[in-house]
Amino acid sequence: MVHFGDIYQIREARKFGNSVVIGMYSDEDIMEITGRPPVFNRSERRRLLSGLKFVDKVVENVPYKTSLSTMNGHNCQYCAIEESLGSSERFSEVRKAGRFVTTRRAFEISEEDITERVLDFHSAVQHNSAVHLPWQKNVFLATSETFKLLANGAKPNPKDKVVYVCGTFDFFNIGHLAFLEKAKKLGDYMIVGVYADEDVVKSKGYHPIMSLYERVLSTFAYKPVDEVIIGAPLSVTDELIERFKIDVVVEGTVGSFHDESHVAIPIKRGIYRHIESDSDVTTESVLQRIVESRSHDSAGQDVNDSTTCKNKSFDNVFKSQYPVEQLG
Secondary structure, X not given: OOOHHHHHHHHHHHOOOOOOEEEEOOHHHHHHHHOOOOOOOHHHHHHHHHOEOOOXXXXXXXXXXXXXXHHHHOOOOOEEEEHHHOOOHHHHHHHHOOOEEEEOOOOOOOHHHHHHHXXXXXXXXXXXXXXXXXXXXXXXXXXXXHHHHHOOOOOOOOOOOEEEEEEOOOOOOXXXXXXXXXXXXXXXXXXXXXEOHHHHHHHHOOOOOOOHHHHHHHHHOEOOOOEEEEEEOOOOOHXXXXXXXXXXXXXXXXXXXXXXXXXXXXXXXXOEEEOOOOOOOOHHHHHHHHHHHOOEOOOOXXXXXXXXXXXXXXXXHHHHHOOHHHHO
């Protein structure tokens, strides 16, 4: 899994040098270390990591214990170690050699935290109980500096063709990235609108797994994205088009939850384009992977034995089990 906490750590590491090389464990090593397969497979992880603005190279199948020979083999001077892992045995060789830098952990988030959100949703559906949303318990603190770290600082030139796309971008995956990469090819500068949590609830019928700012941080970090609109309107208006000098509005098929009324103005102006992402990975399919790969819920029942979610997508389950009135 590549989440916004990981992304921030990688961006922090970039402060210490001119380039960042990411060492990626094999699927087999992850399975051996964690006892379960990764949410994203090797090729998906590589593509997601390579797509980040501040990543220069991704190296596959690196050993779990970082060695000087591995670093030297890829012309790396320092190993970036997150502060809570400073005493980990797997970094002992680079620590002894003084070949490391320490990055701070800005957000208290981990893969297990995100997995727990998904399983909590699944359990609630399974037992027809209330959904306890984690973002109602904790305040997500992100400053303007946090977002500046992910921006490339570029503004559109007068002759640039400005592309606009909008969506939920929940649980960012290669389906999202493939769509953004394809949309960016239709112009020179791309603005991404990310819907507010309450608008997602109203339109989709259930709350996103990631909060608005978590989704923005994940989306903004990728190379095709030049600018983001936080809490973008569901409908593309004349005011929006004029304000950001938008030349083309692009929409994909997967995950679309509106009728054409939300893009009526771009269609009337002749600036609307519909594209396929050429990827069958969606947020719902990724969430289903997590449920199917986690062995037991709190009651000791195998999650794959769930009669509620059997042969149903997360999209259909949440729409039927948790209507807008309950989640909103």
